[in-house]
Structures are given as structure tokens and as C-alpha cells.
Amino acid sequence: MQSKMLCGAYGVCLFVFLLVVANSRAADLPPLTHNLAAVENPPAAPPLRLKNMDDEIVDIKDMRGQVIVLNFWATWCPPCRREMSSLERLHLATADKGVLILAVNIGEDEETVFSFMGVIDAAPTFPVLLDPDSHSLEQWKVQGLPTTYIIDQNGRVAYRAVGGREFDHPDIIKQVVGLHKKPQN
């Protein structure tokens, strides 16, 4: 009983903490940047085969010929939360230009992810995949969240972005759409 009350108290404490963080002036938060770093000698993308929120298997090898924006994230990661709406706006701006957005959630269950989707400005309409064991982070050599890879039409990792980004910034839209215009091998 006592431990339940304590947990409830810490739940309220977290809520107040998140409220304060959410209301903090933008200048106090580390800025989201808008640069994608080109990867030298673009390597072949590692495999990725995970279930989406509808319990269907999604495999990036079936997406060859399209540009893929692959984002690794978690709901408890502040920059991941901040950039998620901009990923949706990138999706809306590029869906008809051969660009697919995929967000891989690390270590959380469907219910947690679904709850988060209900509280953000522009909730994702692109596929969100679940990696409950976090195995994909090793395969993709992710060292910190969020990390985003842009995979070209030939299945090669063309760009990498470590840390939060404004994905709907014109510079990023130009880089991503530019990849689709490159000739396929």
C-alpha cells in the first residue's frame, strides 16, 4: 500500500517535471539542428526486420528503390520526442517523392508507444516498428538516441544524423529528396 502511494507520488513528480520541461523556454533546451552528415563510401544498409504497431513484419530489403529515413528512438528520450513531429511533417512533404519514413522504437511496448502518439502535435502516420530487445542498435552501430540514417535507392547508407533534428527544415528535405533523384545502380 505504502509503496503504491510512493509510486503514485513519483508519477505526479514526473508529470510536474515533464510539464516544467515542456514549458521551459526553447532557448534553454539544446537546439535541434538541421544537418545530415554524408557517410564516406556509403556502406550497404544492415538488415532490419521488425514488427510494426499492427503486428505485421516490415523488412527494409523489400523497400529497395526508395529512399528510407530510418529513425531510432524511445518515448523517454527528450530529443526523440521533440523531433518526432518534424519527422511526420517530413513524411507529409516527401511521401509522393519516393521517400519512406520508418521509426524504430527501442525497448518499449506497444501500449507505451501508442500513448505517446496521442500526446504529440503531429502524430506519426508513417510506420513505427518495435524492437523490444534493442538488437537493431548493435547491428546499426547506434551509440546514442536518437540516431537517424538515410538509405538511398540502392540500399546504401548515404547520410547519418546523431541527435535531434528539425527534419522538416528545407535543408534536410532538399538532401533527402535529392537522393531520390540520383540514378539507381
Next chain:
Amino acid sequence: MKQKAFIVVLIGLMQFFCLAEATQTRKEDPDTGLATWETHADGVTFSLTQILQDQARAFYVNRGFTLDQIESYATSCVFMTVVRNDDAPGRIHFIRSNWSILTGGKSRPPEPVSAWIQRLKENNVTKSALIAFRWAQFPLEQEYEPGGDWNQGMISVGLSAGSQFDIIARWDVNGKPYEAKLEEVRCAK
């Protein structure tokens, strides 16, 4: 005469901006009272922000920990840490265990994440809670390209509430070493 005055002003401004670049700042959040120490060195931003023990408890209890399981971590002086490559001369690379906490005339690295994970495993922490813990920590090793690659994450300093220390972050660009130091940083009370 005017030309001389212009040159003097120009040199003064250059000195000001050079000094300003190396200056450490301390800001306090008006709502929470929590302090952030920040410095910029050779194109890299390095900052530490205090985390209250109750904030750390609340964060991890909501990730599936019990209060008992997370107590020793929450009371170990935890900071939210940011490193960002704004415009360093190239890709920066760091290994967190090469950083130094300077306190009481001694130097040691931040508390190793592997040791915390081992302790938490012994306390029967669930798999999903362990994954959240591991990835909420500031990266153990990382590379940032210029133009804004960055991370934020938690670092345990391993000191008691209110303790004061200096911290040196170290990185390299193509093998050339660089460092940034924050002085008189204080653990939240």
C-alpha cells in the same frame, strides 16, 4: 589616426570574442532552480545540467524500476550531459571513460555504466527497464560530425548531494587531442 583607432578596436573585439569562446557560463532555470554549466571549446559545446534525486527516481520508476532498485543511482549525483559538434575542424571521437572528474585533489573517470548495469542486474531489474537505463546514459563512445551532431544523456559522477567538482571532457579529431573543462560544478541538493 582613425585607422589606428579602428585597428585597436578591432584587436580588442577579436580578443573579446576569443576569450568569450573559452568562457564557462552558469545558468539557473528560473522554474526549477537547477543549474547548467556550459563551455565551448574548439567548435564543441559541452554542458552539464543538475538532476534532482527525485527527478532521477521519478524517471526510472516510470521506466519500470522500483524505488529500491534505483536508489543508489539516483543518489550518486547525476547530471544531464550534452556534447555537440558545432564547428570543430572535423569529426570528433570520444571515449567517455577517458574523461576526468577532479575532486579532493584526485582524478577519476565518471562512474562506469557497466558497473551500474551489473549492480542493477543483481537487483532483478526487468529487461525493458535495463534497456531504458542503458540508453538513457550519455554514450560510452561516440562520433559527431561538424554541423550539429549531438547527444544528451545522464552521467553519474559518484559524489554526494551538494559536492563540488571539476570535469574534463576529452575527444580527438583525426587523432589530435582536444579537451574542455567545467569548473566548480555542484551536485544538486
